[in-house]
Amino acid sequence: MSVWEYANPKKFMQTSAWALPWVVGLTVLLLVTGLVWGFFFTPDDYKQGSTVKIIYLHVPAAMMAINAWVMMLVTSLIWIVRRHHVSALAAKAAAPVGLTFTLIALVTGALWGQPMWGTWWAWDPRLTSFLILTLFYFGYIALWAAIEDPDTAADLTSILCLVGSVFALLSRYAVNFWNQGLHQGASLSLDKEENVSDVFWVPLLVCIAGFVLLFLTMVLMRTRTEIRARRLKALLARERGT
Amino acid sequence: MKALLLRDLRLAFRSGGGFGLGLAFFFLLSILVPLGVGPEGGTLGRIAPGILWVGALLACLLSLDRIFALDHEDGSLDLLATAPIPLEAVVAIKALAHWLVTGLPLTLIAPGLAVFLNLPVGGYPWLVASLILGTPALSVIGAFGAAITVGLRRGGLLLSLLVLPLYVPTLIFGAEVVRRGAEGMALATPLALLAAISLGASALLPFAAASAIRVNLR
Numbered sequence: 001m002s003v004w005e006y007a008n009p010k011k012f013m014q015t016s017a018w019a020l021p022w023v024v025g026l027t028v029l030l031l032v033t034g035l036v037w038g039f040f041f042t043p044d045d046y047k048q049g050s051t052v053k054i055i056y057l058h059v060p061a062a063m064m065a066i067n068a069w070v071m072m073l074v075t076s077l078i079w080i081v082r083r084h085h086v087s088a089l090a091a092k093a094a095a096p097v098g099l100t101f102t103l104i105a106l107v108t109g110a111l112w113g114q115p116m117w118g119t120w121w122a123w124d125p126r127l128t129s130f131l132i133l134t135l136f137y138f139g140y141i142a143l144w145a146a147i148e149d150p151d152t153a154a155d156l157t158s159i160l161c162l163v164g165s166v167f168a169l170l171s172r173y174a175v176n177f178w179n180q181g182l183h184q185g186a187s188l189s190l191d192k193e194e195n196v197s198d199v200f201w202v203p204l205l206v207c208i209a210g211f212v213l214l215f216l217t218m219v220l221m222r223t224r225t226e227i228r229a230r231r232l233k234a235l236l237a238r239e240r241g242t
Numbered sequence: 243m244k245a246l247l248l249r250d251l252r253l254a255f256r257s258g259g260g261f262g263l264g265l266a267f268f269f270l271l272s273i274l275v276p277l278g279v280g281p282e283g284g285t286l287g288r289i290a291p292g293i294l295w296v297g298a299l300l301a302c303l304l305s306l307d308r309i310f311a312l313d314h315e316d317g318s319l320d321l322l323a324t325a326p327i328p329l330e331a332v333v334a335i336k337a338l339a340h341w342l343v344t345g346l347p348l349t350l351i352a353p354g355l356a357v358f359l360n361l362p363v364g365g366y367p368w369l370v371a372s373l374i375l376g377t378p379a380l381s382v383i384g385a386f387g388a389a390i391t392v393g394l395r396r397g398g399l400l401l402s403l404l405v406l407p408l409y410v411p412t413l414i415f416g417a418e419v420v421r422r423g424a425e426g427m428a429l430a431t432p433l434a435l436l437a438a439i440s441l442g443a444s445a446l447l448p449f450a451a452a453s454a455i456r457v458n459l460r
Binding site for chain 1: 386390391393394397400403404406407408410411414415418431432435439447450453454457458460
């Protein structure tokens with residue numbers, strides 16, 4: 001029993017078909033709980049009023065935007081090293097989801113920034129890094145779309161993902177160096193005694209877990225679609241051949 | 243390798259080789275920006291470092307698709323891939339040739355154009371220093387982008403989209419050096435980081451670019 005078993009598309013399809021309903025159910029449960037709890041059953045912040053509730057969308061989306069890229073980096077590496085097609089397809093499937101999370105984080109951030117900072121957009125390090133991350137996602141998705149041969153596309157996008165990750169990290173530090181920001185620092189570190197008050201913290205954790213599962217759901221679904229599309233293509237090619 | 247370098251340089255200098263394009267673009271930008279912004283010296287001088295760096299970057303971007311596309315079309319890239327010198331070296335040479343026909347001339351005319359933009363006096367040596375240290379990174383990163391998109395028929399737009407985010411750190415540190423130089427502040431940190439990006443990119447990206455070309459030629 002090893003994790004590489006799931007590199008077999010058939011095994012992957014079987015297992016994911018079994019797991020998907022559970023994952024979907026858990027996602028709905030956690031998201032509904034977390035969001036309803038966060039939106040309706042937490043007090044307003046004494047300074048920010050009810051705008052503080054944007055946190056339940058903003059923070060999980062931002063976290064998943066970065067984590068999606070990390071997942072793409074890992075699956076790209078697996079494709080380059082072990083050449084498992086499921087891995088490359090999972091990276092392809094994750095990119096638009098990650099892009100959507102990035103855009104959600106940017107938009108909710110703008111909506112939050114307007115009443116709090118008095119501006120929709122500031123060239124703050126975190127905001128700028130996210131804008132750059134958006135560009136990386138667009139480039140990656142566009143490259144997948146531009147190349148017809150699936151193996152060539154998988155190879156080139158993997159190389160781009162590896163190089164892009166290095167430069168994304170570099171940009172993060174460059175941007176930090178370049179401007180001091182309006183955005184507050186990390187307030188959810190695991191190694192701190194107290195972060196946000198527990199009243200907000202617990203529903204936020206539920207939301208984060210919900211977003212992780214939402215990401216998992218969508219990636220699983222999209223990977224299954226990609227695998228089916230690949231099978232369909234193979235079938236059509238065989239039909240034409242005979 | 244020398245023959246390859248000379249061949250690339252000769253091709254670039256011939257008519258239609260795109261040698262003048264980047265320079266002309268840089269020149270036009272430095273004249274148009276003051277016309278658009280207005281002649282007040284204070285404003286122009288303050289934005290001059292950024293404008294010059296953005297101009298140099300875009301001028302580099304203009305000629306990137308020439309690095310491999312023409313060779314790919316007439317088949318000489320296949321020959322180069324099977325040649326006795328490693329493909330990584332071919333990429334490095336091509337990036338060097340690109341730098342010699344864009345980055346280096348841009349660096350040389352930049353101080354002249356900085357006069358138009360009222361760059362404060364202290365900024366000139368640092369403008370030249372930052373461009374000479376930073377433009378190699380632009381060429382190497384561009385060669386990587388060109389290698390990724392070489393197999394595509396209309397790769398130009400995609401190339402810009404892929405390369406633009408990769409250029410961000412170079413642009414930030416480069417412009418920061420000139421800005422600090424112009425204001426007489428300490429600039430050792432961004433200058434060192436800029437040099438680090440150039441050296442790191444020159445050392446590592448040829449490998450990534452060569453593997454991308456191998457995939458594209460498969």
